Amino acid sequence: MQHRELGRSGIKIAPLMFGGNVFGWTADEKTSFALLDAFVDAGFNAIDTADVYSRWVPGHSGGESEIIIGNWIKKSGKRNKIVMATKVGGDMGEGKNVRKDYILRRAEDCLKRLQVESIDLLQTHWDDEQTPVEKTLAAYAQLVAQGKVRAIGASNLSPARLRASLDASKARGLPRYESLQPQYNLYDRVNFERDYAPICREAGIGVIPYYGLAAGFLTGKYRSAEDAMKNPARGGRVKGYLNDRGLRILKALDDVAARHGATPAQVALAWLIAQPTITAPIVSATSVKQLQEIMQAPRLKLTADDLKALDTASA
Numbered sequence: 104m105q106h107r108e109l110g111r112s113g114i115k116i117a118p119l120m121f122g123g124n125v126f127g128w129t130a131d132e133k134t135s136f137a138l139l140d141a142f143v144d145a146g147f148n149a150i151d152t153a154d155v156y157s158r159w160v161p162g163h164s165g166g167e168s169e170i171i172i173g174n175w176i177k178k179s180g181k182r183n184k185i186v187m188a189t190k191v192g193g194d195m196g197e198g199k200n201v202r203k204d205y206i207l208r209r210a211e212d213c214l215k216r217l218q219v220e221s222i223d224l225l226q227t228h229w230d231d232e233q234t235p236v237e238k239t240l241a242a243y244a245q246l247v248a249q250g251k252v253r254a255i256g257a258s259n260l261s262p263a264r265l266r267a268s269l270d271a272s273k274a275r276g277l278p279r280y281e282s283l284q285p286q287y288n289l290y291d292r293v294n295f296e297r298d299y300a301p302i303c304r305e306a307g308i309g310v311i312p313y314y315g316l317a318a319g320f321l322t323g324k325y326r327s328a329e330d331a332m333k334n335p336a337r338g339g340r341v342k343g344y345l346n347d348r349g350l351r352i353l354k355a356l357d358d359v360a361a362r363h364g365a366t367p368a369q370v371a372l373a374w375l376i377a378q379p380t381i382t383a384p385i386v387s388a389t390s391v392k393q394l395q396e397i398m399q400a401p402r403l404k405l406t407a408d409d410l411k412a413l414d415t416a417s418a
Contacts (some may be wrong), residue, residue: 104146104401107382109186109309110281112254114223116149116186118376118401120311122387123152127167128160130389135171136178141391143184145398151284151311151385153190153228154213165195169216177218188311189213190228190258190284199229206242214251226256226284236268240277247278256282256311262298269306280308282382287312289321289352289371289417290344303380315375315384316368320344323353323367348417355416359409365399372400374413 106115121142126135139150156168169189176182191209192201210225225246227239246252257265257280265280272279283303287295291314303310316322318340325331325341334341356367363370375384388394405413 106148107309109224109254109311109382110256111307112224112281112309114186114254114281116383117147118383119147119372119398120149120151120188120383120385121147122313122385123150123168123172124156125168125387125389126152126156126171127163128157132171132174134389136175137391138388138394139172139175140179141394142398143179143181147398148184149186149188149311149383151188151190151224153193153226154209154216155190155193155195155228158193158195165193166212166216169213173216173218182219186223187217187219188224188226188256189217189222190226192230193228199231201227201229201231201234201239203238203242203245206239207245210242210246210251221251221253223253224256224282225252225254226258226282227260227280228258230260230264232261232264236264236271237275237277240268240271240275240279243278254278254281256280256284256309258284262302265299265302269302279306282309282311284311284313284385286314287375287381288315288317289356289374289413290317290349292417300380309382310380311383311385312375312381313385315372315386317341317344317371320349321352321356321367321371323356326350326353351416352413355412359405359412362409363403363405365403366396368397369400369403370405370409370413372397373403373405374410376401377405377410 104117152168155165158165243255255278285295320341331341356370359370360367386397
């Protein structure tokens with residue numbers, strides 16, 4: 104399987120990244136272990152999580168996903184086979200925060216929960232915008248110097264703050280963001296392509312988009328309001344896609360999938376993988392069967408006509 108370099112970090116990852124938000128939420132520890140084993144044993148190596156996963160669940164305080172991944176790393180002995188990514192800066196009870204002291208404290212917590220000596224990719228999950236970017240980057244510089252972090256990335260930063268961070272890194276010799284984790288898929292294209300893609304191309308930043316299947320809409324399972332109602336957890340999000348454009352995209356996915364003997368989900372992910380700025384879409388699953396379908400996406404080679412049809416439908 105061909106691996107791609109993440110920005111200019113020297114870290115190479117397979118063209119899918121596992122999103123660990125389900126661990127400890129919709130996937131218990133036993134299921135999570137099975138999913139991680141299946142993913143890594145199939146040749147994939149990048150796992151993404153965050154300290155806030157899954158604080159939104161009643162009774163959870165955050166860190167549940169990292170704890171499960173840490174237990175799996177210890178039990179499986181597969182630390183040398185994975186690129187471990189996590190995120191800090193989200194609300195762990197003190198609001199969204201990217202101050203230096205906060206980043207340093209939360210990073211130490213992540214290391215303990217993951218049971219690792221170093222995090223391969225530590226990302227700014229959310230931005231507070233009151234903290235000067237130099238202060239945040241100084242925290243990362245300290246962690247890198249200590250050998251506790253290999254590279255850094257960003258997620259929910261504004262284009263202006265992303266540019267300011269890159270400028271500060273260059274001017275002050277601080278670590279720079281090597282990756283961006285934006286929302287991007289066949290339906291949600293405008294914000295990334297207009298505001299972020301030019302920055303990523305110019306700076307050579309790797310892109311690991313989330314919501315690659317648009318909350319499940321691009322799997323083709325939701326084609327009406329009635330379909331959306333069947334899944335209360337996703338129904339609200341999916342309803343926003345149920346319009347003429349959304350149905351046009353599903354039709355194009357169906358057509359391309361039929362030509363390749365594939366599924367709409369595989370085609371939607373293959374489209375993402377084929378985009379020049381994308382390193383690896385983040386995917387998730389709650390069963391090994393579901394994951395096995397998703398893991399076929401990188402092997403699907405879309406033709407120029409396929410890509411044109413999907414681009415036209417989603418324009």
